[in-house]
Every structure is written in C-alpha cells, then in structure tokens.
Amino acid sequence: xxxxxxxxxxxxxxxxxxxxDHLTQDVKIYHPxxxxxxxGDDAAVLAYEKDKKLLVTTDILVEGVxxxxxYTPLKHLGYKACAVNISDIAAMNGTPKQLTVxxxxxxxxxxxxLEELYVGMKLACDRYKVDLVGGDTxxxxxxxxxxxxxxxxxxxxxxxYRNGAKEHxxxxxxxxxxxxYMGLLxxxxxxxxxxxxxNMQPELQGNDYIIERILKPEPRTDIVQMLKDYDIKPxxxxxxxxxxxxxxxxxxxxxxxxxxxxxxxxxxxxATSMTAETFDIQPTVAAMNGGEDYELLxxxxxxxxxxxxxxxxxxxxxxxxxxxxxxxxxPRNGSPVPIQAQGWDSFR
Amino acid sequence: xxxxxxxxxxxxxxxxxxxxDHLTQDVKIYHPxxxxxxxGDDAAVLAYEKDKKLLVTTDILVEGVxxxxxYTPLKHLGYKACAVNISDIAAMNGTPKQLTVxxxxxxxxxxxxLEELYVGMKLACDRYKVDLVGGDTxxxxxxxxxxxxxxxxxxxxxxxYRNGAKEHxxxxxxxxxxxxYMGLLxxxxxxxxxxxxxNMQPELQGNDYIIERILKPEPRTDIVQMLKDYDIKPxxxxxxxxxxxxxxxxxxxxxxxxxxxxxxxxxxxxATSMTAETFDIQPTVAAMNGGEDYELLxxxxxxxxxxxxxxxxxxxxxxxxxxxxxxxxxPRNGSPVPIQAQGWDSFR
Numbered sequence: 264x265x266x267x268x269x270x271x272x273x274x275x276x277x278x279x280x281x282x283x284d285h286l287t288q289d290v291k292i293y294h295p296x297x298x299x300x301x302x303g304d305d306a307a308v309l310a311y312e313k314d315k316k317l318l319v320t321t322d323i324l325v326e327g328v329x330x331x332x333x334y335t336p337l338k339h340l341g342y343k344a345c346a347v348n349i350s351d352i353a354a355m356n357g358t359p360k361q362l363t364v365x366x367x368x369x370x371x372x373x374x375x376x377l378e379e380l381y382v383g384m385k386l387a388c389d390r391y392k393v394d395l396v397g398g399d400t401x402x403x404x405x406x407x408x409x410x411x412x413x414x415x416x417x418x419x420x421x422x423x424y425r426n427g428a429k430e431h432x433x434x435x436x437x438x439x440x441x442x443x444y445m446g447l448l449x450x451x452x453x454x455x456x457x458x459x460x461x462n463m464q465p466e467l468q469g470n471d472y473i474i475e476r477i478l479k480p481e482p483r484t485d486i487v488q489m490l491k492d493y494d495i496k497p498x499x500x501x502x503x504x505x506x507x508x509x510x511x512x513x514x515x516x517x518x519x520x521x522x523x524x525x526x527x528x529x530x531x532x533x534a535t536s537m538t539a540e541t542f543d544i545q546p547t548v549a550a551m552n553g554g555e556d557y558e559l560l561x562x563x564x565x566x567x568x569x570x571x572x573x574x575x576x577x578x579x580x581x582x583x584x585x586x587x588x589x590x591x592x593x594p595r596n597g598s599p600v601p602i603q604a605q606g607w608d609s610f611r
Numbered sequence: 612x613x614x615x616x617x618x619x620x621x622x623x624x625x626x627x628x629x630x631x632d633h634l635t636q637d638v639k640i641y642h643p644x645x646x647x648x649x650x651g652d653d654a655a656v657l658a659y660e661k662d663k664k665l666l667v668t669t670d671i672l673v674e675g676v677x678x679x680x681x682y683t684p685l686k687h688l689g690y691k692a693c694a695v696n697i698s699d700i701a702a703m704n705g706t707p708k709q710l711t712v713x714x715x716x717x718x719x720x721x722x723x724x725l726e727e728l729y730v731g732m733k734l735a736c737d738r739y740k741v742d743l744v745g746g747d748t749x750x751x752x753x754x755x756x757x758x759x760x761x762x763x764x765x766x767x768x769x770x771x772y773r774n775g776a777k778e779h780x781x782x783x784x785x786x787x788x789x790x791x792y793m794g795l796l797x798x799x800x801x802x803x804x805x806x807x808x809x810n811m812q813p814e815l816q817g818n819d820y821i822i823e824r825i826l827k828p829e830p831r832t833d834i835v836q837m838l839k840d841y842d843i844k845p846x847x848x849x850x851x852x853x854x855x856x857x858x859x860x861x862x863x864x865x866x867x868x869x870x871x872x873x874x875x876x877x878x879x880x881x882a883t884s885m886t887a888e889t890f891d892i893q894p895t896v897a898a899m900n901g902g903e904d905y906e907l908l909x910x911x912x913x914x915x916x917x918x919x920x921x922x923x924x925x926x927x928x929x930x931x932x933x934x935x936x937x938x939x940x941x942p943r944n945g946s947p948v949p950i951q952a953q954g955w956d957s958f959r
Contacts, residue, residue, distance in 0.1 A: 299664060303865075304772050305702035305849060306668035306763070313661030316647065320654035321745060321760060323713040327752040354653035365671040365758045397669060399758075404675040408751070410713045410758035412669060415654070424652050501653060517651075 272374035274402070282374070283400050286381045293392040294360055300396075307396035309361060315416040320351035326406040333457070334450040334465075337376055339478040341383025344409045347504065349391050350482035350557045352415035354502035356423040359415040359484065361394045366410075367403035380409075391484060421496065423561065428499040428518035432562040432583040435497075437486045437576050439530040440507055441546055444553025445538040446470065446477035472534045480557040486576065487559075493570045497561035506554040509604040512590060514562065521588040524581035524602070527595050551592070552605040620722035622750070630722070631748050634729045641740040642708055648744075655744035657709060663764040668699035674754040681805070682798040682813075685724055687826040689731025692757045695852065697739050698830035698905045700763035702850035704771040707832065709742045713758040715751035728757075739832060769844065771909065776847040776866035780910040780931040783845075785834045785924055787878040788855055789894055792901025793886040794818065794825035820882045828905040834924065835907075841918045845909035854902040857952040860938060862910065869936040872929035872950070875943050899940070900953040 277285060287302050300308040311317050324330060324344050332340075345362060352359040364384060368377065377400075388395050393413070453465035467474060482502070490497065499514045507529070515522050531546045539546040562583055563571055571577060581593075591599040625633060635650050648656040659665050672678060672692050680688075693710060700707040712732060716725065725748075736743050741761070801813035815822060830850070838845065847866055849858045855877070863870050879894045887894040910931055911919055919925060929941075939947040 299767075300772065305699040306666040306705070306761075308703070308770055309665040309667060310767075311659050311665055317657040317659055317665065317762075318654040319657060319709070319711060319745060319760075319762065321711040321713050321747055321758075323715055323747045323749055323756070323758060325715045325749055325751050325756075328715075328750050351653040355656070357654070361667070363667060363669040363760060365669050367671055367673045367676075367756055397667060399669055399671045401671055401673055402676055403673050403754070403756070405753055406751070408671070408673075408715055408756050408758075410669075410671060410747075410756075412667075412711060412760040413654075414667065419647075419658075422656055424648065 270375050274368070274370050274372065274374060274377070277374060279400065282377070286377060286400070287395065290385065290395045291389065292394050294394055298361060298394040298396055301394060302397050307361070307363070309396070309414070311416060314418060316419050316422060318352050318355050318357045318415040318417060319412065320348055321410065321412040322348050322351070323408065323410040325408055331454070332407070333454050335478060337379035338383035341380040342387045342479055344411050345384050345387035345393070346480050346482050347557060348411045348413035349387070349393065349484065350502045352413050353482050353484050353487050354500050354559060355415070355417060356421050356487055356490070356497065356500060357415040357417035359391055359393050359413055361396045361414040362388070363396060363412045364398035364409070366398070366400045367408040368400070369403050369405050369407070372407065391482065423497045423500040425499050425501050425514050426517040428514050428520050428562040428583045430520060430583055430585055431565055432498050433565060433568060433571070433579050434511065434522060434524060434562055434581040434583060435571060435577050435579050436507070436530060436558055436560050437483045438556070438558040439532040439535065440503065440556050440558060441539070441549030441553050442473045442476040442532050442535045443480065443555035444549045445535050446473035446475070447555070448542055449474060449538060450477065470534070470538065472532060473538055477555060480555065482557055483559045489574055493574055495563055495567045495570055497563055500559060500561035503556045503558045503560050504554055506552040506605070507560065508551040508602050510560045512602060512604050514560070515590050519586050521584040521586050522581055522590045523584055523593060524591070525593045528578060528580040530578040618723050622716070622718050622720065622722060622725070625722060627748065630725070633722070634725060634748070635743065638733065638743045639737065640742050642742055646709060646742040646744055649742060650745050655709070655711070657744070657762070659764060662766060664767050664770060666700050666703050666705045666763040666765060667760065668696055669758065669760040670696050670699070671756065671758040673756055679802070681802050683826060685727035686731035689728040690735045690827055692759050693732050693735035693741070694828050694830050695905060696759045696761035697735070697741060697832065698850040700761050701830050701832050701835050702848050702907060703763070703765060704769050704835055704838070704845065704848060705763040705765035707739055707741045707761055707763040709744045709762040710736070711744060711760045712746035714746070714748045715756040716748070717751050717753050717755070720755065739830065771845045771848040773847055773849050773862050774865040776862050776868050776910040776931045778868060778931055778933055779913055780846050781913060781916060781919070781927050782859065782870060782872060782910055782929040782931060783919060783925050783927050784855070784878065784906055784908050785831045786904070786906040787880045787883065788851065788904050788906060789887070789897030789901050790821045790824040790880050790883045791828065791903035792897045793883050794821035794823070795903070796890055797822060797886060798825065818882070818886065820880060821886055825903060828903065830905055831907045837922055841922055843911055843915045843918050845911055848907060848909035851904045851906045851908050852902055854900040854953070855908065856899040856950050858908045860950060860952050862908070863938050867934050869932040869934050870929060870938045871932055871941060872939070873941045876926060876928040878926040
C-alpha cells in the first residue's frame with residue numbers, strides 16, 4: 264500500500280560493522296553529562312545521579328505478530344518501537360534517558376529500508392530527548408524483529424508501582440482510549456480491499472487521528488511532567504498497552520483492591536466512536552479491550568481531587584474499592600458488569 | 612540429535628502473563644541492595660552506587676543464524692545467551708549485575724522447551740551472580756530470537772575502552788583460542804552424519820572440551836578480578852567474539868596504533884590443534900578467524916610485565932606498534948603477514 268523507495272542497496276554489501284556505523288553515524292547525544300560513551304565499544308558507559316534510581320524496561324516487536332508491514336511505514340515502526348519503551352518509563356513516573364536497539368532483519372530488506380527504520384527511531388529519540396547508546400544488528404532467516412531496552416531515572420520517592428492503589432483512590436486516565444484499535448481495524452479493512460484489488464487506493468481520509476494513534480503513538484511523558492508540576496504523586500500507575508480492562512486488573516490485583524469504573528466517564532474521541540459505529544462495535548469495548556493507546560492509567564488519593572480536575576488531558580473514570588467488592592464497570596444503563604481482560608495476547 | 616523431553620504443554624495454554632510468571636517464579640536476586648524491583652512492573656528499579664558508572668550492552672541471538680537447535684540444547688543456549696552479554700561487561704573491566712531477557716518464540720516450541728531455556732539462563736545468572744530483572748516473551752512467526760541486555764558497573768577510572776592502546780604496550784589474551792570454532796565444525800560434521808543416517812549416534816567422545824567451548828562459553832569475569840587483584844589496569848580491552856584478527860583490528864583502529872602478534876605465542880589447546888588437523892585447518896587460522904571464544908584480549912603498559920607474567924591464564928602474544936607500521940602476524944617461519952578480519956558477519 265505504501266510506495267517503496269527507488270534505491271536498493273543489499274544488506275550484505277555493507278557488512279555488519281559498516282552497517283551499524285552507517286545507521287548510527289548521526290546519532291545525537293542529549294545528555295552528555297550522563298551518556299559518557301554511547302555506541303562503539305563493548306558496552307555503553309552511563310553516569311546516573313546519586314539521588315536517582317535507574318529504571319530499565321524492554322519490549323520486543325515482531326513482524327507478523329506486532330506489526331504488518333503492508334500498512335506500517337518503517338519510519339513509523341521505528342518511532343513506535345521507541346515510543347512503547349519510553350511509555351514504560353513514563354508509567355513508573357520516571358524520565359527516559361537512553362535506549363539500546365537490537366534488530367534482526369532478513370535480507371529481503373535493503374539498507375534503505377533499515378535507514379527508514381532508523382530515521383523513525385532517531386525522530387522519537389529527538390522528540391523525547393533520549394540517547395541511542397547501543398545495540399546489535401544482525402540477520403534473521405525471515406522477518407523483522409526489533410528489541411529495545413529503555414533506561415530512565417526517577418527519585419525513589421517519585422517512583423509509582425502498580426501495587427500502591429488504596430480504597431477510595433480516584434482512577435484517572437490520560438488522553439482518550441480505543442482510537443488505536445479503531446485505526447488498526449481501518450488499516451486491516453483497507454489491506455483486504457487492497458489485496459482483492461491492488462489498483463484500489465486505500466480510503467484513509469477522515470481517519471487520520473485513529474490511524475496516527477495506532478501507527479505513531481506518543482508516550483505521555485507530558486503527563487508525568489504535569490503531575491510533578493501540580494505536585495501530584497499517583498498511588499499506582501501503568502501504561503495502557505493491552506486495553507483499559509487488562510491494565511486496571513493489573514493494578515487491582517497487585518494492589519489487592521477492587522474498582523468501579525463508570526462507562527460514561529471513559530474518554531473516547533468522536534472519531535473513535537464514529538468508526539466504531541461503522542464496524543458495529545461499542546466504543547466502550549474498543550476502549551476496554553482494544554489496547555495500544557499508550558495512555559497512562561493511574562490512581563490518586565482523594566485529597567488530590569482539586570488539583571487533578573484542573574489538569575487538562577486527564578479524566579477521572581472511577582474509584583478504587585475494597586478487594587472483596589471485585590472489579591466492575593458501571594454501564595450507562597443497567598447493572599454493574601464484572602471487568603474481564605480480553606486484552607492482546609500474542610500466543611492466542 | 613538430542614532427545615526431546617516427553618511432556619509437551621502448548622504455549623498458548625498459559626497466555627503471555629501466565630507464561631512469564633511461570634518462567635520467572637523462582638528467579639533469585641543476588642543484589643537486593645541494588646535491585647529494588649525486578650520483574651513485575653512496567654520497568655525494573657535499580658540503585659547504582661554514586662562512585663560507579665553504569666555499563667549497558669545488548670546482543671541478539673537468532674535461530675538459524677547464531678545457533679542451530681539440531682545440536683544446541685536449549686539449556687546451553689540460555690546459558691550462552693547470558694554469557695555473551697556478561698562477557699561484554701567484563702570487556703569494559705566491569706562487574707555484571709543485572710540483565711533483561713526478551714524472547715520471541717514460535718509455537719512449535721512447548722512450555723517445557725522454554726523452561727529448559729530459562730534453566731540455562733538462571734544457571735548463568737547464578738554462576739555470575741547476576742539478577743534477572745525483566746523482559747518480554749512473545750510469539751514469533753518462525754524461529755527463536757533471544758535479545759538480552761546486561762547491566763554492570765565499574766569505577767570511572769577502572770573502565771577500559773577499545774581506544775587506549777599505546778605504542779610498546781603488550782598484547783595479552785586470556786585462556787586459549789580457536790577451540791569454539793573447532794567444536795562448531797565437529798557438531799556440524801556430526802549433524803551431516805545424523806541427517807544422512809538418523810540411526811547413527813554422533814561421535815562426540817574426546818571432543819568434550821571444544822564442544823563445551825562452543826555450546827557453553829564462560830565469560831572471563833575471573834580475569835577482570837585477577838587484574839584488579841594484581842593492580843593491573845589494561846590500556847584497552849575487548850572480548851573475542853569474532854576471532855582474534857577482527858578484535859585486534861578494532862583495538863588498533865580505535866587506538867590509532869599498529870600491532871605485531873607472534874604466531875607461536877597464540878595460546879591454543881592441544882584438543883583444538885588435534886581437531887584442526889583432522890579438518891586440515893591450521894590451528895592459527897582457527898584462533899585468528901574462528902571466533903566465539905569469549906576470551907579477553909587486552910593491552911597493558913610494559914611496566915606491568917612483571918605482574919602479568921605471574922598471572923595464570925594469560926598469554927602475552929605481541930606488542931603495539933606505531934599506526935603506520937600496520938597490523939602484522941609474525942609466523943613461526945617466513946615473513947610477516949598483514950592481519951585481515953575474516954571474522955563472522957551474519958549478513959554474509
């Protein structure tokens with residue numbers, strides 16, 4: 264569906280070291296006081312401040328499982344691979360600082376394709392001021408695999424785990440939910456149209472927002488900063504990669520609490536609702552189980568209510584209850600519905 | 612060639628989170644004062660000492676490219692995947708502390724197979740006192756991919772880069788070289804025999820040492836400790852993953868120096884020489900270009916000569932020269948031979 268670049272240089276022409284040098288030659292360092300040595304030795308050398316703790320997270324993205332190159336531009340893919348790891352650092356209430364990138368790629372890709380992927384990764388590093396400090400590039404027998412490890416930092420007292428939610432805490436979510444899943448459904452639909460008739464142009468107009476949400480998610484480091492500015496320390500926090508249902512269940516299980524979420528409080532963009540209608544899907548279902556929104560889900564003490572209600576981009580969607588009351592969604596009409604995870608599982 | 616375990620539990624029966632919990636339930640933490648939070652949240656939380664720098668390295672191992680499961684037991688593979696990353700930390704003159712493991716695996720593998728892989732990884736973590744602090748397990752369309760990131764620490768003044776070698780420095784190498792490559796050739800030969808006649812038992816007797824070298828390499832953290840004990844700070848250091856030739860070239864290029872290596876000083880085990888003979892390969896070629904030995908190659912100032920000659924497990928194989936003298940191997944007989952890298956390149 265996306266046009267390929269004209270030029271094609273075979274991967275094996277450059278050799279492994281030449282390739283890594285070529286791809287990383289213009290990597291910028293945003294934290295020279297911390298990143299003492301980036302790419303080019305056996306390991307990167309980093310200085311971390313003595314009053315901060317180090318945060319480490321890793322995610323692997325697999326072609327055919329996590330992304331479909333029929334409709335995923337490599338630049339967007341590179342951006343997203345970084346974004347989802349940065350999001351995990353944000354979910355700890357931390358600041359992302361460095362990342363390493365390991366790629367296994369089959370020789371059906373060209374050097375130019377890898378360049379595109381790196382353009383996207385460098386764009387994400389630039390946007391979020393993260394230093395690309397190392398990695399490994401190797402061949403694969405089939406497909407593209409991207410494994411990224413992100414490092415970040417936070418003061419010990421600022422770190423938010425999943426297990427700190429307490430009864431009566433307010434449940435908050437940033438941005439809006441369900442859009443990424445709707446974007447995925449539109450891309451999958453247009454792929455089928457394209458496969459049936461390769462001369463058809465995909466109909467993506469009017470779907471910009473939801474398509475951007477799936478192809479190029481933005482980790483909410485801005486929310487982490489706002490929480491700091493407003494002096495709010497969440498009691499628990501997680502990023503929404505697998506859908507609201509799955510994530511609130513993680514918080515409730517780890518915190519040994521229950522929850523009550525109000526359907527009419529879940530933030531959903533009009534574009535999401537409109538597309539959901541065309542697919543005959545309830546927007547709430549997309550928000551609860553769609554996943555890949557990379558918004559932050561967090562709980563705060565009730566005393567912070569006055570502060571949080573002034574903070575844009577955040578919705579209060581429910582509250583934490585005793586564990587034995589269970590986890591429920593309160594629908595607009597009708598009786599409470601038990602929350603069940605139907606989030607994404609790569610093995611199913 | 613290796614028998615499979617009898618029991619088989621399908622990966623999709625456990626689901627992604629159940630699987631990670633299952634595999635990591637008995638993970639031990641060796642540095643509780645540093646590893647504040649391991650597996651189980653969005654990121655691991657680590658405390659690093661204020662007078663130490665953080666070392667970060669990552670390596671990806673791909674089925675069919677870096678390993679062949681016909682003759683690689685999964686337990687050994689797990690061990691090796693950790694070992695090669697720990698080796699990179701050692702090559703910086705640092706102490707390994709934590710690692711994260713990302714795995715993409717196709718559903719032709721069972722839960723029991725993944726368990727075997729994890730047994731090997733935990734064994735390496737136990738042997739080298741490293742904390743397994745996080746990771747990601749996901750499905751792949753085909754094959755097994757293992758991406759590991761290792762974290763370690765060192766005092767700033769102890770860190771050895773590749774670029775510190777100076778004229779007249781002595782070139783040293785730990786252990787012996789070429790054995791891993793000979794082990795690989797034996798395993799490849801027996802694989803061909805096995806494929807031709809599956810009833811034949813592989814002839815591996817007498818080859819224990821060289822086979823162990825390729826299947827279960829040991830990173831030389833002991834050498835790092837010995838260097839500390841003897842108060843020797845290498846001027847440059849690298850681990851030998853791609854063969855002596857490729858690695859000394861890295862040091863010479865990064866340090867802007869030349870080198871002279873004496874063939875008769877290169878440490879080669881008798882088992883390596885004997886096997887090399889049966890394959891009609893010169894043992895020196897195996898040492899120079901074989902790779903995967905994971906020994907340490909380092910340079911030291913001449914003033915440390917008296918200390919290093921008492922240190923077991925280390926051979927002095929040559930010296931550093933001016934850059935314009937080039938990089939040469941002095942053979943037992945005949946004229947100097949320019950050193951060329953014919954090390955391993957996954958794209959070729």
